[in-house]
Amino acid sequence: MWQGLFEGLQGRNFMVVAVAMDSRDDAARPWIEAANPGYLALIDRHHLLADLYNMVNVPQAVWIDEHGRIVRPTEVAGSYEGFRWRDRNTGKLPDEIAATTKAAKLRYVEAVRDWVLKGPSSAFAFDEAAARAHLSLPSADVALAHAAFRMGQALLGEGRIEEAQGFLDEARRRHPESWNIWRQCYKPNELGLAAGPEFWERVQALGDKRYYAHVDMPEMP
Numbered sequence: 001m002w003q004g005l006f007e008g009l010q011g012r013n014f015m016v017v018a019v020a021m022d023s024r025d026d027a028a029r030p031w032i033e034a035a036n037p038g039y040l041a042l043i044d045r046h047h048l049l050a051d052l053y054n055m056v057n058v059p060q061a062v063w064i065d066e067h068g069r070i071v072r073p074t075e076v077a078g079s080y081e082g083f084r085w086r087d088r089n090t091g092k093l094p095d096e097i098a099a100t101t102k103a104a105k106l107r108y109v110e111a112v113r114d115w116v117l118k119g120p121s122s123a124f125a126f127d128e129a130a131a132r133a134h135l136s137l138p139s140a141d142v143a144l145a146h147a148a149f150r151m152g153q154a155l156l157g158e159g160r161i162e163e164a165q166g167f168l169d170e171a172r173r174r175h176p177e178s179w180n181i182w183r184q185c186y187k188p189n190e191l192g193l194a195a196g197p198e199f200w201e202r203v204q205a206l207g208d209k210r211y212y213a214h215v216d217m218p219e220m221p
Contacts, residue, residue, distance in 0.1 A: 001078075005109050006039045013066055014116045019044050021058065023153050023184050046153060050180050051146040054138045057179040057212065063115065063125075071115065071125050073135045076212045078108025080221055084203060084211065100221050107219055124217060134216065145175030149184070179211075 006016045016039035020028035023045045032041045049055060053062050053074045061077035064070055082101035086093050093101065111124040119125070126134060152167035168185045175181055182202070183194040203211060214220070 001105055001109050002039065003035070003037055005112060006037075009113065009116050012116050015039060017042065019049050021047050021050055021055070021180050023047075023156075024188075027188060046150050047146060047180060047184075050178070051138075051143075054136050054142065055180065056175075056177050063112070065119075069128075070131055073131055075134075075215050078105040078215075079212050080104040081211055088200075103219075104221055107217070108215070111217055141174040142178075145171045145173075145178065145181065148174065149181055153184075 002016050002018060006014070016037075018037065018039065018041045020032065020042070021044045022028040028043050032043070035041075044050075053060075055074050057076070059077040059079055060074050061072075062070060062074050063072040080101045082093055082097045085097045111122075115122040115125050120127075148167045149171035152164045152171060155161075155164035155167065168181075171181050172178075172185055186194040186196075186198060188194050189196050
């Protein structure tokens with residue numbers, strides 16, 4: 001969806017910057033190369049973006065204008081809970097859930113387009129006060145979790161597996177809300193995705209709590 005948005009807004013001083021937060025760059029790279037996007041696509045092996053913008057999951061987005069001002073702080077980028085209703089044998093979604101999932105994506109893309117075309121007058125652009133009110137600031141535990149995660153990754157790079165695991169476990173303990181950190185501590189499946197039994201158990205344990213936080217945007221589910 002981002003490629004279509006990017007192509008349709010050429011000449012509007014607009015750029016999509018997609019960042020894969022994956023310490024195993026060999027896992028993300030084939031997907032990027034296969035998509036061959038026209039916009040910037042990067043791999044953040046150390047989760048620096050998540051640390052800077054307090055991101056906990058993917059896809060999340062931050063809207064930043066041409067003056068470097070955050071127009072909309074970190075939020076879910078048009079994804080919905082639909083996958084939780086997916087039939088794990090057939091991969092199919094109930095029609096109503098599939099329609100809601102599609103509508104959420106379209107709504108978010110249209111909101112970005114409206115902002116690019118209208119600038120600050122867009123109904124989807126927060127003013128400074130609203131942007132500040134929507135900021136989610138990291139706690140001391142979250143900051144320490146990211147530091148522990150980076151230390152764990154550095155030790156893995158040196159082959160010090162046991163020491164690394166201790167730091168990665170500490171990162172998960174201090175920041176249990178971070179699915180980004182959790183994925184990097186979990187062995188991916190044959191498709192390179194952290195979507196095995198342990199993932200589904202963790203999702204089910206959420207109960208009524210959302211996997212993707214609600215986006216404060218009209219008509220978003």
